[in-house]
Amino acid sequence: MAEEEKVLTVNIVTPDGLVYDHHARMLVVEALDGQLGIMANHEPLIAPLKIGEVRVTRVDSTDHENAIAVNGGFLEVSHNVASIVADSAERERNIDLNRAESAKARAEKRIQAAKEKHDTDELQRANIALQRAVNRINVKNHR
Known part of the structure; x- marks a missing residue:
């Protein structure tokens, strides 16, 4: 016990x-x-x-x-x-690092496009997507 x-x-x-x-x-x-x-x-x-x-x-x-x-x-x-x-x-062990890095690159492009269009809703969604991608990369690299 x-x-x-x-x-x-x-x-x-x-x-x-x-x-x-x-x-x-x-x-x-x-x-x-x-x-x-x-x-x-x-x-x-x-x-x-x-x-x-x-x-x-x-x-x-x-x-x-x-x-x-x-x-x-x-x-x-x-x-x-x-x-x-x-x-x-x-x-x-299940994180695909290449997929996570691709998601990070896509999110960074979305952030740039949202800033150029002054689209605050899309900017917020893109920032969350970036945080998720960076988190997956960090966990895979165990930082």
Whole structure:
């Protein structure tokens, strides 16, 4: 029982289904208010997340860390279960770096075009697309 109390179950769900489900020693997320570190027996918590990297230190080894690119959403922690619900999420091992770099280049072109047209709505959408692409690149390169 004592060993069970040191384990946090982490799962990440998107509209497409379950992306991640493992036991962890620690979870680190990018909340709107800053970075949060979550371990077993954490107080219940709900926090909105920004586009960023989620890092999970697995229980099977202190050197075994998973990185997941999450595009916003929210985190709920309760009874040693940390659940992240996001519009989209991608594990480091599944990220296609060439595709992410192409998305970054497209977003940068969209930003430039939106600035020239003074289209604030398109500029905002393009900036979000750029943040998502950069996040995926950073997670893949594990920065």
